[in-house]
Amino acid sequence: QSALTQPASVSGSPGQSITISCTGTSSDVGSYNLVSWYQQHPGKAPKLMIYEVSKRPSGLSNRFSGSKSGNTASLTISGLQTEDEADYYCCSYVGSGAVFGGGTKLTVL
Amino acid sequence: QVQLVESGGGVVQPGRSLRSLRLSCAASEFTFNSYGMHWVRQAPGKGLEWVALIWYDGTNKYYADSVKGRFTISRDNSKNTLYLEMNSPRADDTAVYYCAKDRCSGGSCYQFDYWGQGTLVTVSS
Numbered sequence: 001q002s003a004l005t006q007p008a009s010v011s012g013s014p015g016q017s018i019t020i021s022c023t024g025t026s027s028d029v030g031s032y033n034l035v036s037w038y039q040q041h042p043g044k045a046p047k048l049m050i051y052e053v054s055k056r057p058s059g060l061s062n063r064f065s066g067s068k069s070g071n072t073a074s075l076t077i078s079g080l081q082t083e084d085e086a087d088y089y090c091c092s093y094v095g096s097g098a099v100f101g102g103g104t105k106l107t108v109l
Numbered sequence: 110q111v112q113l114v115e116s117g118g119g120v121v122q123p124g125r126s127l128r129s130l131r132l133s134c135a136a137s138e139f140t141f142n143s144y145g146m147h148w149v150r151q152a153p154g155k156g157l158e159w160v161a162l163i164w165y166d167g168t169n170k171y172y173a174d175s176v177k178g179r180f181t182i183s184r185d186n187s188k189n190t191l192y193l194e195m196n197s198p199r200a201d202d203t204a205v206y207y208c209a210k211d212r213c214s215g216g217s218c219y220q221f222d223y224w225g226q227g228t229l230v231t232v233s234s
Contacts, residue, residue, distance in 0.1 A: 001174065003156070036220040038157070045224040046149075046157065051212055057222065089157050093219040096171045098147075098159040 001094055004029065004101035011107040017078040020104045022090030023071060030071035034093035037066060037075045040103075041086045049088075050075060082108050111223040112137045113208050118228030121198050130198065134191040134208030134225055142166070142186040145211035147221060148193045150204035160206070161193065162217055169216075176202075198232040205229050 005023040012018040022029065022037075029035055035053045038046035048057055050066035053073060065076045073092070077084055085108040090101040117132040134146070148160040161182040162171045170182050181194040191208050206228055209221035 034219055038221070040157075045207060045226055046221070047224070048212070048220065048222045051220045051222070052218075091157075091159070091219070091221075097162075097173060098219040100157040100159060103156040 001097060001099045004090055004092060004099055006088075006090060006101035006104045008102070009105045009107065011109055012080045013109050014080050014082060016080050017076060018080065018106065019077075020075045020088055020090075020106070022073040022075070022092075022101045024073075024092055024099070025071055028071075028092040028094040028099055029068065029073050032093045033068070035066070035068060035073045036091045037064075037073075038089045038091065039084075039086045040089065046089065077106070080108050084108055111139045111210065113210065113223055113225035115206065115208055115225040115228040118206065118230045120231045120233060121195070122234050123198055123200055123232050129194060129196045130230060132193040132195070132206055132208075132228060132230070134193075136189045136191065136208075136210070139210070139223075141189040143214045145213070145215075145217035146182075146184060146191045147209045147211060147217075147219075148182060148191075149207045149209050149221065149224075150202075151207070151227070152201070152204045155204075158204075159219075162211070162219070163191070164216060165214065195230065198230075200232050203230060203232045 037050040040046045054066040210223040212220040212222040
């Protein structure tokens with residue numbers, strides 16, 4: 001189970017939008033809609049941000065959205081805020097297991 | 110509010126079969142026996158790695174290739190507690206170990222809606 005591929009870092013200014021990609025294969029991201037995204041601040045536990053490719057947990061800001069095309073899933077954050085600065089991880093079901101991406105560090109300039 | 114509290118981390122010597130470590134995760138504020146539970150780990154300065162899943166009733170268990178045959182996941186629904194027994198530990202098992210609740214009841218959809226605060230396991234002589 002190879003890790004999903006994410007950019008190591010992305011950055012944006014407050015108010016802007018950014019997109020983080022997550023590339024897998026036809027055995028994981030491309031085959032299932034069980035893609036999720038997690039936000040992790042330093043020293044904290046991860047937090048679920050998106051599940052089933054594009055659904056938001058109750059109470060989560062609609063500034064966060066997800067999508068998928070073929071073997072690549074994407075997380076978009078609009079109206080960037082300073083508190084969005086964190087590490088973001090994608091995750092996909094991969095047949096009796098799960099595989100995470102390597103993580104993307106988001107810097108809000 | 111759902112609570113997951115891990116314990117049992119510490120320092121364990123590498124590779125010795127008589128040396129093992131058992132992690133625990135105490136769950137509260139949800140119907141524990143209705144949800145699959147996972148262990149996910151994070152090596153220092155590294156990304157997340159899924160480790161293991163146990164179904165809501167304990168009948169099915171799945172493991173990452175990296176721990177298969179060495180780690181055992183279990184649960185006690187009467188105590189609302191999840192466990193991970195780590196045998197034959199290796200240096201690359203050093204990580205913060207998180208327990209995480211599956212979002213879906215019954216089987217598993219491999220999406221983690223609540224996480225504990227983590228417990229650090231260090232494999233070192």
